[in-house]
Amino acid sequence: MQSLVLFLFACSLAAAPAPVRVLIAYHSRTGNTEKMAAAIGEGAAAVVGVQVTLRKIAAVTNEEIVQADGIVLGTPVEWATLSAETKAFLDRIGQVLSKPAPPAFGEGRTAGVFCTAGTPSNGQELARLSAIAAFLALRFVIIGGVNDEGFGSLGPQAATAGKPPGPTARDLADARRFGERFARLTLQLRRQPLP
Numbered sequence: 001m002q003s004l005v006l007f008l009f010a011c012s013l014a015a016a017p018a019p020v021r022v023l024i025a026y027h028s029r030t031g032n033t034e035k036m037a038a039a040i041g042e043g044a045a046a047v048v049g050v051q052v053t054l055r056k057i058a059a060v061t062n063e064e065i066v067q068a069d070g071i072v073l074g075t076p077v078e079w080a081t082l083s084a085e086t087k088a089f090l091d092r093i094g095q096v097l098s099k100p101a102p103p104a105f106g107e108g109r110t111a112g113v114f115c116t117a118g119t120p121s122n123g124q125e126l127a128r129l130s131a132i133a134a135f136l137a138l139r140f141v142i143i144g145g146v147n148d149e150g151f152g153s154l155g156p157q158a159a160t161a162g163k164p165p166g167p168t169a170r171d172l173a174d175a176r177r178f179g180e181r182f183a184r185l186t187l188q189l190r191r192q193p194l195p
Contacts, residue, residue, distance in 0.1 A: 010168030019051040020187045021067050024179075025060050027085040032160040032167055033074045039172040040072055040114065040156065043179025049191075057089040065096045070110035070186035071140070072134040072179070073131055077115050080123025081130055090134045097138065106140035110186040113154065114175065118161040123152040128154040143185050145178040 015116040022044050028034040035055075041054040053064055057073075066072070071093070076087035083091075097105045115124050132142055132154065145153040147172070156178045158171035167175070 003042045006061055017049070017191065019020075019049055020069045020183075020190045021051050021053065022070045022072065022183050022186060023068035024054045024065055024072045024074070025057045025077065025089060026055075026084050026114075027057050027089070028082075030076070030114075030160070032158060032165075033076050033114075034076075035167050036070075036114055036116060036158055036171065036175045037074050038161065039167075039175035040074075040182070042179075042181035044072075044183035046180055047183035047187060049187055052066070053184070057085060060089070062092075062096045064080060068109065069190045070112070070143075070182060071106075071135075072112045072114065072182055073125060074075035074114045074116075077117035077122045077124055077127045080126045082127050086131070090131065094134075094138055105138040105174060108175045109140050110143050110182065111135035111140035112136075112178065112182045114156040114178065116160050116167065118159065120159045122159075124157045124159075125154060128149065128157070133185055134148065141189060143182050145174065145175060146181060148177070159186065 022082045024037050024041050026033050026037040041052050044050055045052045075082045115127045117124050145155045156175040158159050158167035160166050
C-alpha cells in the first residue's frame with residue numbers, strides 16, 4: 001500500500017507544471033531601488049505557480065537569465081536615464097540570450113521596468129522607456145503597471161528625496177500591485193504560449 005501511495009505521489013509531482021520563473025534584477029546605490037524591488041517581489045510571490053528570484057544585477061547568473069520566464073528590471077535614474085550598471089546588465093541579457101542559433105532572445109518572455117529618482121522631474125519616464133526599448137529590441141513582451149487610480153503606467157517609480165526620504169507607502173503599494181500583475185500575466189502567457 002505504501003509503495004502505491006508513493007507511486008501516486010510521484011505521478012502527481014510529474015504531472016504538475018513547472019513553476020514560472022520571475023527574475024527581479026535591480027541596481028541600487030542608496031537602498032531605495034532595493035526597497036521597491038522587494039515590494040515587487042512580495043506582489044509577484046503572491047501568485048501561485050510563480051517562483052521569484054530577487055537579485056542585485058551584479059549577482060545575477062547567466063543561468064538565471066536563461067531560466068527566467070519574465071524579467072523585471074529596476075534602476076536608479078542617473079542623468080535622466082538608466083544607471084551605467086543597469087545598461088551593462090541589459091547588454092548582458094542580450095549576449096546571454098543570443099547564444100542559441102538562431103537566437104530567440106526574449107521570444108515568449110515578459111519584461112517590466114521600475115525606477116527611483118530623487119525628485120519627480122529627474123527623468124523617470126526616459127529611463128523606463130530606454131529599458132523598455134531595449135527589451136522590445138530583444139523581443140520581450142512588455143508588461144506595464146496600473147496605478148491606484150486604474151490608469152496604465154510604464155511601471156512603478158518613486159521620487160525618494162521627500163521627508164522622510166525613500167519610497168512612500170503609496171510607492172511600495174504600487175510596486176506590490178505591479179509585481180502581482182507582472183507575475184499573473186507572465187504565468188498566463190507562459191502557460192498558454194502564443195502560436
